[in-house]
Amino acid sequence: MRSVKNKLIKQSNAITEARYEMSATEMNVVFMLLSQLDHHDDPLKTYMVKVKDLQSLLDSEVKYSHLKDATYNLRSRTYEIKEKDGLLQIGLISSAKYHVNKGTIELSLDPKIRPYLFDLKKSFTTFQLFMALAVKSKYSKRLYQMLSQYKDTGAMYISVDELKLRLSLIDSKTGIERYKDFNLFKRRVLDVAKEELNEMTDITFDYKEKKTGRKVTHLRFDILVKKDGMSNLMKAPAFDQELFTRLTKDFSLSGWQAEKILINFEEKDVRKKLREIFLLHQDGNIRNIGAYTAQAFELMSDGLGIFKRIDSNFS
Numbered sequence: 601m602r603s604v605k606n607k608l609i610k611q612s613n614a615i616t617e618a619r620y621e622m623s624a625t626e627m628n629v630v631f632m633l634l635s636q637l638d639h640h641d642d643p644l645k646t647y648m649v650k651v652k653d654l655q656s657l658l659d660s661e662v663k664y665s666h667l668k669d670a671t672y673n674l675r676s677r678t679y680e681i682k683e684k685d686g687l688l689q690i691g692l693i694s695s696a697k698y699h700v701n702k703g704t705i706e707l708s709l710d711p712k713i714r715p716y717l718f719d720l721k722k723s724f725t726t727f728q729l730f731m732a733l734a735v736k737s738k739y740s741k742r743l744y745q746m747l748s749q750y751k752d753t754g755a756m757y758i759s760v761d762e763l764k765l766r767l768s769l770i771d772s773k774t775g776i777e778r779y780k781d782f783n784l785f786k787r788r789v790l791d792v793a794k795e796e797l798n799e800m801t802d803i804t805f806d807y808k809e810k811k812t813g814r815k816v817t818h819l820r821f822d823i824l825v826k827k828d829g830m831s832n833l834m835k836a837p838a839f840d841q842e843l844f845t846r847l848t849k850d851f852s853l854s855g856w857q858a859e860k861i862l863i864n865f866e867e868k869d870v871r872k873k874l875r876e877i878f879l880l881h882q883d884g885n886i887r888n889i890g891a892y893t894a895q896a897f898e899l900m901s902d903g904l905g906i907f908k909r910i911d912s913n914f915s
Contacts, residue, residue, distance in 0.1 A: 607635035607729040608864055608904075612716035616725040616749050618679040621768035624738040625662070626670045626677065628654060630692065633707050635729045639719045649705040657733050664700075671696040671705055680772075681716070688712075725749040726905060728863065734800040739767055740793040744801055747823050751803060756821040760785075763819065782809075782816045802826055802859065825856055843870060851877065852890030857906040861897050864904060873897065 609631060622630070632649040655662050674693045681688040690712055697706040709717070727748040735741055746766070750756040760782070764770045767789070769778045779785035790807060798804040803825055810818040847858035851874065861870060877886070877893055886892045891907075898907040 608726050608860070609634045609729055609732065610637075610717075610720060610724055610726045611745075612720055613723045613725055613749055614681045614683075615679065615716050616745050617766070618681045619765050619768070619772065620677060620679045622677055622738065623670065623673070624736065624741060625666050626674055627738060627741050628658070628733055629667070629670050629674065629705060629707075631729055631732050634717070637717055641718070643711060643714065644708075646706050646708045649707065651703040651705070654733075657730055667705065668698050671698045671707075674707075679713075728802065731801040735793075735796040737789075737792050737796060739789045740796040742767055743793040744797055744803075747797070747803060747805055747821060750821070750823055751825055754823050756823065757818065758821070759818050760816060802856065843867065846874065847893075851893045852888075853893060853906075857894055860904060860906050864901055865897070869900075873900070 611634060629649055632654055633647050636647050651662060651664075651667065674691075675696050676691065677693070678689050678691055681690065691710050692713055693707055694710040695706075695708040699706060725745060725748050727745055732741055732744055735744055747756060761770065764777065764779075764785075765772060769785075769789075770776070779788055794805060794807075803823055805821050805823045807822070808820045809816045810820065812818075844855075844858050844862060847853045847861060847870075848855060853861075865873075873896060874893075877889065877896060880886050880892075881889050894907045898904050
């Protein structure tokens with residue numbers, strides 16, 4: 601893997617669709633935790649989040665008091681997950697310890713959450729760690745996860761009430777609703793997310809309103825994966841443009857495939873694999889270099905998701 605910045609987060613769609621309340625700081629800590637998970641991990645393993653790593657990724661100072669509040673709150677945060685036989689209420693974190701002198705946060709997972717995070721073969725969502733961290737609003741962070749679930753189909757349909765429940769804008773116990781006025785909800789939540797995701801992530805979206813009577817009751821989100829597969833952040837000079845160009849031009853990959861490879865593998869490993877493929881191609885052993893290259897990298901990282909993809913276009 602390249603730096604911790606370039607990790608791919610993978611979680612069950614049930615987690616993506618869950619209802620829960622978290623601050624932006626709490627979600628950032630969770631993202632850092634999820635980026636470390638590996639299906640070979642011991643069930644009792646604890647995970648360390650380094651404060652300096654988080655600050656480096658956010659490119660800003662993180663107040664220690666906010667982090668202590670975040671670790672305290674994460675212990676009691678509850679996911680509401682719809683299961684076939686009922687509603688599971690579960691916490692992600694079984695324990696959290698803030699090490700003051702070491703600048704680390706030690707986290708343990710609740711054992712019952714593991715099936716939603718490990719060894720996922722189908723019905724899962726993937727999204728980029730640094731993009732999830734880059735967006736500022738907590739609602740934008742949630743929408744980035746939710747829309748990432750539908751990148752392959754290009755559209756997400758959802759009722760306004762369900763979306764607000766997932767964003768904790770409706771209290772499931774009292775029914776008290778924030779941003780009850782839809783125009784205020786658009787300005788404070790939807791339009792902010794639209795601007796942030798377009799600027800800082802690999803997707804952009806628009807949304808259409810459906811009314812029942814005079815009230816907006818449903819939304820359709822039209823999701824577009826950027827043609828070059830990159831967020832504006834990825835277009836910075838630090839991103840390896842030369843290698844990206846080789847992958848797309850010489851090895852016939854699309855932009856989003858090239859981005860995933862550069863995010864998930866060390867540069868030296870990418871160059872080594874490309875050399876092997878080039879030699880095989882020169883010897884006439886490869887008919888379709890794009891398909892072969894995608895499959896070769898897919899075999900190097902289970903669940904990378906670049907060998908097959910269905911793109912949808914919307915008017």
